Amino acid sequence: MSAATDFDLVAVGAGMAGHCTALAGAQAGARVALLEKTGQYGGSTAMCGGALAFAGTDIQRERGIADSAELLEEDLMKAGRYRNDRALVHEYAVRQHDAYRWLQGLGIPFDQVSLSGSQSVPRNHGTDPKAALALLHRHALASGRVDFRTHAAARRLLTEGEGDARRVVGVELADGTPLRARGGVVLATGGFSRAADLVERFAPELRAARPMGGEGNTGDGLRMAWALGADLVDMGHAKGTFGAPVEAPAPGHEGRAPRIVSAMYRGAIVVNRGGRRFVDESVSYKVIGDRCLQQDGAVAFQVFDQQVMDQSSPLPSVADYAAALAAGQLRTAPTLAALAGELGIDAARLQRTVERYNAACDGREPDEWGRTSLSTGFGRPTRVERGPFYGIACTTGLTSTYCGLRTDTTGRVLDVFGRVIPGLYAMGELVGGFHGETYMSGSSLGKGCVFGRIAAADAAARAGVAVSDGGSSG
Numbered sequence: 001m002s003a004a005t006d007f008d009l010v011a012v013g014a015g016m017a018g019h020c021t022a023l024a025g026a027q028a029g030a031r032v033a034l035l036e037k038t039g040q041y042g043g044s045t046a047m048c049g050g051a052l053a054f055a056g057t058d059i060q061r062e063r064g065i066a067d068s069a070e071l072l073e074e075d076l077m078k079a080g081r082y083r084n085d086r087a088l089v090h091e092y093a094v095r096q097h098d099a100y101r102w103l104q105g106l107g108i109p110f111d112q113v114s115l116s117g118s119q120s121v122p123r124n125h126g127t128d129p130k131a132a133l134a135l136l137h138r139h140a141l142a143s144g145r146v147d148f149r150t151h152a153a154a155r156r157l158l159t160e161g162e163g164d165a166r167r168v169v170g171v172e173l174a175d176g177t178p179l180r181a182r183g184g185v186v187l188a189t190g191g192f193s194r195a196a197d198l199v200e201r202f203a204p205e206l207r208a209a210r211p212m213g214g215e216g217n218t219g220d221g222l223r224m225a226w227a228l229g230a231d232l233v234d235m236g237h238a239k240g241t242f243g244a245p246v247e248a249p250a251p252g253h254e255g256r257a258p259r260i261v262s263a264m265y266r267g268a269i270v271v272n273r274g275g276r277r278f279v280d281e282s283v284s285y286k287v288i289g290d291r292c293l294q295q296d297g298a299v300a301f302q303v304f305d306q307q308v309m310d311q312s313s314p315l316p317s318v319a320d321y322a323a324a325l326a327a328g329q330l331r332t333a334p335t336l337a338a339l340a341g342e343l344g345i346d347a348a349r350l351q352r353t354v355e356r357y358n359a360a361c362d363g364r365e366p367d368e369w370g371r372t373s374l375s376t377g378f379g380r381p382t383r384v385e386r387g388p389f390y391g392i393a394c395t396t397g398l399t400s401t402y403c404g405l406r407t408d409t410t411g412r413v414l415d416v417f418g419r420v421i422p423g424l425y426a427m428g429e430l431v432g433g434f435h436g437e438t439y440m441s442g443s444s445l446g447k448g449c450v451f452g453r454i455a456a457a458d459a460a461a462r463a464g465v466a467v468s469d470g471g472s473s474g
């Protein structure tokens with residue numbers, strides 16, 4: 001470990017948000033400490049689906065998808081039921097395309113664009129999250145300005161001054177080492193999906209959801225800022241994600257099985273153990289996650305036919321049905337009755353459910369749950385008819401919490417009276433206000449990048465270092 005203890009910027013947490021902050025800080029000329037509590041960088045970012053929500057991109061244009069910053073902003077607000085902080089959402093909409101170009105310029109490929117929850121057009125730009133992080137990490141180290149440390153948990157924020165003059169000047173590590181940050185401390189410690197006490201306090205209805213975030217995501221940044229009077233927002237809106245396979249992957253498939261499967265946006269229906277649908281499957285998987293927890297055993301089954309199977313696409317997508325089949329999590333059978341037997345659900349009821357669903361697809365009767373699209377108004381539901389049939393038992397996973405510190409559009413943390421806490425920034429999943437009631441797929445990685453770059457430039461300016469245009473790796 002390096003002995004340096006004085007920096008322009010200290011970024012706490014080495015996932016997407018921490019890496020984008022550290023690299024952008026280095027590009028702006030700052031000397032940066034990038035701290036990671038566990039033995040390796042990555043956090044939830046390294047485990048995730050690798051989808052980033054961007055609008056108006058070259059790849060969308062090539063595929064004839066008409067999208068814009070305005071439509072993205074409206075979709076984000078709509079997903080959040082207009083309880084989001086409009087200023088944050090607007091800033092994201094305006095700055096996201098530049099972030100996309102920055103990531104592309106660093107060499108991160110985006111080779112797919114797909115439709116996902118709360119998106120009115122396909123805008124999830126897919127990339128391999130581990131490879132993307134590795135690239136960001138290499139650029140950060142190559143800048144010569146980033147001191148990356150593992151097993152370096154920040155446990156407390158250091159301040160100077162009293163009352164209105166109080167400001168954050170650094171962090172104290174778990175071993176007692178103080179690190180100074182002239183321009184500011186950026187908290188990027190992720191959510192609190194692994195902190196049972198915080199889940200119990202803020203989202204007790206999710207105690208049955210399966211914790212799925214990074215192992216170090218125990219709400220440390222939230223607690224450190226809270227101790228200084230930081231305001232918290234969206235705490236009542238933490239939600240789980242529907243689609244976590246109930247069955248563990250077969251031996252040998254652990255690293256190759258999907259963590260989340262969401263076939264409903266390609267045409268699957270979702271039924272409970274009684275063989276009944278219980279939700280409009282085109283809505284956000286966060287909403288389906290809530291409803292799933294209310295079903296018998298907190299389990300629901302995605303059921304689909306060969307037409308959906310034919311749309312399987314490889315990991316890290318949430319549509320890798322072939323990998324789920326190979327891992328023994330997805331079951332298949334030539335008839336719906338046989339599939340119901342495999343899955344342990346009511347066969348006669350499943351048959352009737354599918355007949356009613358197909359009638360609604362044909363327009364012969366209204367859909368019993370009001371489904372009219374594949375996702376959020378996009379695409380038409382398709383009949384479940386062409387065997388073999390497939391089904392997978394899923395539950396709700398707590399992948400991410402998406403609520404927490406209140407910030408302004410520069411990422412500066414605000415206290416409970418709405419005043420900036422000087423020297424303190426927060427990024428990524430631990431920030432509240434951006435998503436409102438519900439998260440739109442792909443917007444977490446995206447916001448970590450967008451706001452990480454903004455905060456890094458601000459902290460670098462605060463430290464008095466020269467700000468460049470951020471166009472190279474440093």
Ligand SMILES: Cc1cc2nc3c(=O)[nH]c(=O)nc-3n(C[C@H](O)[C@H](O)[C@H](O)COP(=O)(O)OP(=O)(O)OC[C@H]3O[C@@H](n4cnc5c(N)ncnc54)[C@H](O)[C@@H]3O)c2cc1C
Pocket residue numbers: 012013014015016017018035036037038040041042043044045046047048049050051052053152153154155188189190191212213214215216217218220221259260399400427428429430441442443444445446448
């Ligand atoms: C299965 C799954 C699929 C997902 N799919 C997508 C997707 O496709 N698109 C999308 O946008 N989002 C997705 N998400 C959510 C997304 O991955 C996260 O919200 C996002 O990666 C969070 O990034 P972050 O940088 O804020 O935090 P993280 O990537 O979690 O990084 C936080 C880091 O901080 C470290 N840390 C914590 N406390 C301390 C401390 N005290 N000191 C130092 N370090 C500390 C942690 O160990 C961790 O490494 C998914 C999540 C999961 C689990």
